[in-house]
Amino acid sequence: MACNDANQPLLSAVASPKTRKSNGDGPKRRRRIRHVRSAPFADFGSIDTNGEEALPISKSIFGRLNLNLKKVSLVLTLYLGVGTLCFYTIRNQIRGDKTNGILDAVYFCVVTMTTVGYGDLVPNSDLAKLLACAFVFTGMALIGLVLSKAADYLAEKQEILLVKALNMYKKAGDFEVLKEIETKRVKYKFCTTLILLVVLILTGTVFLHKVENLDLIDAFYCVCSTITTLGYGDKSFSTEGGRIFAVIWILASTICLAQFFLYVAEVNTENRQKAVVKWVLTRKTTNVDLEAADIDGDGVVGAAEFVLFKLKEMGKICQSDISLILEEFEDLDVDQSGTLSLSDITEAQSGETRTPY
Numbered sequence: 609m610a611c612n613d614a615n616q617p618l619l620s621a622v623a624s625p626k627t628r629k630s631n632g633d634g635p636k637r638r639r640r641i642r643h644v645r646s647a648p649f650a651d652f653g654s655i656d657t658n659g660e661e662a663l664p665i666s667k668s669i670f671g672r673l674n675l676n677l678k679k680v681s682l683v684l685t686l687y688l689g690v691g692t693l694c695f696y697t698i699r700n701q702i703r704g705d706k707t708n709g710i711l712d713a714v715y716f717c718v719v720t721m722t723t724v725g726y727g728d729l730v731p732n733s734d735l736a737k738l739l740a741c742a743f744v745f746t747g748m749a750l751i752g753l754v755l756s757k758a759a760d761y762l763a764e765k766q767e768i769l770l771v772k773a774l775n776m777y778k779k780a781g782d783f784e785v786l787k788e789i790e791t792k793r794v795k796y797k798f799c800t801t802l803i804l805l806v807v808l809i810l811t812g813t814v815f816l817h818k819v820e821n822l823d824l825i826d827a828f829y830c831v832c833s834t835i836t837t838l839g840y841g842d843k844s845f846s847t848e849g850g851r852i853f854a855v856i857w858i859l860a861s862t863i864c865l866a867q868f869f870l871y872v873a874e875v876n877t878e879n880r881q882k883a884v885v886k887w888v889l890t891r892k893t894t895n896v897d898l899e900a901a902d903i904d905g906d907g908v909v910g911a912a913e914f915v916l917f918k919l920k921e922m923g924k925i926c927q928s929d930i931s932l933i934l935e936e937f938e939d940l941d942v943d944q945s946g947t948l949s950l951s952d953i954t955e956a957q958s959g960e961t962r963t964p965y
Contacts, residue, residue, distance in 0.1 A: 687750055691717035691743050701733035707848040715851040721747020722862045724834055727841030751863060794878050798871040805868050808861040809835070815857070816843075820850050835861040881923075888921045 695702065696713040705728045706712050716729045720743050731737040809831055816827035822843060830843035845854040901909045901917035909917075919925050940948055940956045 683750065687721070687746065688714060688717055691721070691747075694739055694743075695736075698733070698736050698739065701731065701736040702729055703732040704729035705846050707846075707851060711848060711851055714855055715845070717743065717747075718855050718858050719839075720744050721750065722858055723748065723837045724839040724858060724862070725837075725841070726839050726844040728844045728846065751866075794871065794874045798868075798875050801864060801868045801871055805835075805861075805864050808857065808864055812857055812861060815850070815853055816845075819853070820845060820847060831861075834858060835865045837862060885922050888918060 692710065692713040694713075695716050696709055699706075699709050699713060702712075702716065712729060719726060719729070720740055723744060731740045809828075812831040812834070813824065813827045816822045816830055817824055820827070822830065826843055832838075833840050833843070845851050897917065898909055901913050903913045903916070916925070916930065920927070920930070937948070940952055942952045942955045945952075
């Protein structure tokens with residue numbers, strides 16, 4: 609759980625009994641709180657349509673990288689083009705098993721950017737070594753920041769095909785397919801990436817066995833040392849046809865393996881969170897829980913108080929989150945009535961813009 613303070617009072621002496629209206633002696637009506645308008649999603653930012661301040665979009669240290677598949681392909685092509693030109697220019701300063709000058713340059717560039725480093729082609733001069741150092745760093749950044757987006761895009765496309773195949777005899781429409789993908793997104797990403805990884809491993813093994821004339825054990829050994837970027841170098845792609853295949857296969861297999869381990873971690877995290885939620889919803893509520901959930905200390909726990917307590921227990925929110933929201937509520941509640949009205953908000957925001965917390 610994200611927070612371990614679920615059994616502490618939800619409020620730290622910020623709410624007072626006056627924030628609740630008198631219960632009175634009349635009959636109580638059941639409050640309709642199940643269906644409410646949702647707040648805008650802060651993750652995506654809001655569109656400024658009425659002159660209001662839009663939600664800020666978070667920035668990474670690398671800036672905003674909203675690259676589609678075409679831009680990803682363009683960046684990859686540019687990287688390989690520049691790398692091929694550089695390494696072809698200094699091809700005489702690279703020693704090892706060579707086939708075709710341009711093909712060897714592309715192959716060396718791919719092996720460098722994926723950090724496989726077989727050793728069948730190695731820099732043999734100061735200039736070649738410096739270029740290799742520059743391209744390995746830029747290549748790792750390219751894989752980590754750009755190519756993962758392409759892998760994610762392809763995984764999502766495979767998700768749809770997988771779900772449609774599973775629901776082939778159920779006559780599920782597009783809406784049902786998308787709904788199922790949304791509810792089981794992490795699971796389907798894991799499954800599709802696993803299937804793709806197995807296909808790539810089998811394809812690489814068969815190709816090395818048939819084209820590079822390696823026996824099955826050596827072919828599988830070479831595949832495993834390649835996709836894990838171990839790259840011992842005792843077995844590699846040495847023929848011209850093999851290196852053409854390797855340029856595409858190495859990129860796809862190394863990225864697929866990285867995505868697979870990412871989805872394994874996501875599945876484990878999701879399963880753990882589901883287990884916590886199930887435990888919270890099935891365990892017995894005690895007197896201690898009621899005391900912790902009672903916000904205003906009136907001895908009665910309302911629906912909103914109970915929901916807050918359960919969300920906090922699940923680790924969805926923390927005490928600090930609640931405190932910050934309540935501070936904002938008190939700032940907006942100008943007349944100190946315990947409720948917000950349009951006049952409260954207008955009066956509170958008519959002055960200078962408050963500094964965000």
